[in-house]
Amino acid sequence: MKNKFLIGLLAGIATLGVTTMVTLNKVPVGYVGMVYSANGVENKPLQQGWHLVAPWKKVTDYNISLEQAFLSADGREGSRENESFNIPSKDGKMVNVDFEFSYKFNEEQIVDIYKTFRGKSVETIKDTFMRAKIKAWASEVSSKYTVIDIYGDGRIKLNQDVFNHLKEKFEVYGIEIESANFSRIKVDSETEKAIQENINAKQALVKTKLRIENEKIETEIAKKKAEREKVEIDLNNYKVISIAEAEAQANNLRNKTITPEMIELEKIRKWDGKLPTYQGNGSSIVNFK
Structure with a gap:
């Protein structure tokens, strides 16, 4: 027992x-x-x-913390062997891209998220729903850009617009997108050549504009220098003329103010009080010695 x-x-x-x-x-x-x-x-x-x-x-x-994921051609972490995809441009060209994004689930909406996706795992949601929606919604944005903008100067704005669009769309499902951007953009060789020619033409135009602006600046500097030198010459001439006019006016004034009496008075001032040794009176000379 x-x-x-x-x-x-x-x-x-x-x-x-x-x-x-x-x-x-x-x-x-x-x-x-x-x-x-x-x-x-x-x-x-x-x-x-x-x-x-x-x-x-x-x-x-x-x-509920950030996870990084990739849709890329090189099989990086979070991506299958090749998950690069094509996006359309405004001018009808297709562009092949790699995409990377980070996301998390809103903790306050976890119950609704579970019900919405019927208890599917994170990996299943990411690999089916999220990846498919990213491709579709990124294309909605890229279709508003020309291929030159996508490949060139407009890429920064494109990334920002795609991020904002994805963030708004996924929020409805309780998924928070924290970052999103195209990490690689590839066009066909013909388009790449055309884009490069366009870039070269723009650079040549910029150089031409800079050269013209520099020539304008140099011309303006030379013009200002000539004007300054002319002013200096005119000023020096004015000084010379002014001095000469002043001297002429002074001489004229002196000539006008000198009288015979003034001349005699000046002689008296300069006389030392001695009579001359010889004094002539008519034809005779009287010797005072």
Whole structure:
């Protein structure tokens, strides 16, 4: 009897241990776990860490921290062997691109997300729904740009517009896009040649405009220099003329103001008080010595 009790106890402990191991679930860091059973979805998700979950319940993890993903030709992490895709341009050209993006699920909408995607895993949502929508929605934006803009100067604005469009579209599904851009853009050789010729023509035009502007500047500088030199010459001439006119006016004034009386007075001022040794009076000379 005692042996049967011990055997039953050990069997119960073993069963409990096995059951505990089977129903012990770990939610990774940066994720929450949605619990589903035949009774439906539990409204409170599991936070990161270990949890005991009944064997008849299923847990699906959703990342609430950023995840990076790629749609590329070289099979980088998060991308299959070749997931590059084509986007249309405004002028009818198709452009092959690689795309990278980062995303997370809105924690406050996890229950709705689970219901919307019917409990599908993150990988399934990303590989089917998200990748397909990215291709379609990115094309909606690229179709407003010419191939030259996509390949050249308009690329920065294109990336920004695609990011804004994806962010707005995915928010409806509780998916938050944090970054999105074309990491590689490839056109056919003929288009690439035409684009390069267009770029060369633009660069030549810019150089021509710069040369013309430089010539205009140099001409303006020379003109200003000539004007400055003329002003200096005119100023010097004015000074010479002014000095000469001033001297002439002074001489004229002196000539007008000098009278015979003034001349005699000046002679008297200069006389030293001595009579001359000889003084003539008519034809005779009187010697005072």
